[in-house]
Amino acid sequence: MPLQTNPDIRTMTIADLDDILVIEQASFMTPWKREHFEAEVSGDYSFPFVAETGGRVVGYVCLQSLFEEAQILNIAVSPEHRGQGFARALLVHACGVARDRNADRLALEVRKSSHEAIGLYLGSGFRQVGIRRNYYEASEDAILMEKNLKETT
Numbered sequence: 001m002p003l004q005t006n007p008d009i010r011t012m013t014i015a016d017l018d019d020i021l022v023i024e025q026a027s028f029m030t031p032w033k034r035e036h037f038e039a040e041v042s043g044d045y046s047f048p049f050v051a052e053t054g055g056r057v058v059g060y061v062c063l064q065s066l067f068e069e070a071q072i073l074n075i076a077v078s079p080e081h082r083g084q085g086f087a088r089a090l091l092v093h094a095c096g097v098a099r100d101r102n103a104d105r106l107a108l109e110v111r112k113s114s115h116e117a118i119g120l121y122l123g124s125g126f127r128q129v130g131i132r133r134n135y136y137e138a139s140e141d142a143i144l145m146e147k148n149l150k151e152t153t
């Protein structure tokens with residue numbers, strides 16, 4: 001899906017957290033708290049980014065990158081800005097940062113019921129590498145996915 005507006009992607013700061021928490025609460029059954037994002041903003045191996053359009057934060061991604069494996073810990077786009085390519089742009093950016101840090105692969109976990117997210121990842125070169133039964137609330141499976149960063153896709 002083409003981007004309707006070209007997003008600016010920049011490093012997340014503490015000043016973004018009020019906007020991010022609104023998106024987080026609208027996006028997840030068990031949303032992260034402020035302190036989770038604060039830890040990402042200050043972590044040595046954490047690389048959190050926001051997507052902005054028209055001066056407004058509309059999405060974010062939290063990447064951790066240490067040695068050969070990088071991980072996506074969180075990604076969300078505000079409900080009113082979904083379907084416009086913001087998550088894909090954030091993911092492309094995160095892959096580029098992980099590659100620059102010499103990570104070989106990018107890993108993540110996703111709820112089996114998150115069809116939008118699974119579609120996003122499959123379309124971005126991730127493949128399923130495992131499953132964790134009853135991982136979320138002891139009732140929903142987590143799908144484990146990875147992208148090989150040495151491949152060009």
Ligand SMILES: CC(C)(COP(=O)(O)OP(=O)(O)OC[C@H]1O[C@@H](n2cnc3c(N)ncnc32)[C@H](O)[C@@H]1OP(=O)(O)O)[C@@H](O)C(=O)NCCC(=O)NCCS
Pocket residue numbers: 001002027028074075076077078081082083084085086087088089109110111114115116117119120121123
């Ligand atoms: C998943 C999420 C981040 C996608 O954000 P988005 O900005 O709408 O995604 P994009 O517009 O960049 O779309 C990228 C791809 O995602 C998939 N996708 C997006 N919306 C979809 C939908 N409603 N149904 C199926 N696939 C969808 C498609 O593969 C799409 O590629 P395409 O446009 O070429 O078909 C967003 O729906 C969201 O914030 N969901 C709640 C939080 C969440 O589940 N995060 C993931 C945790 S693992």
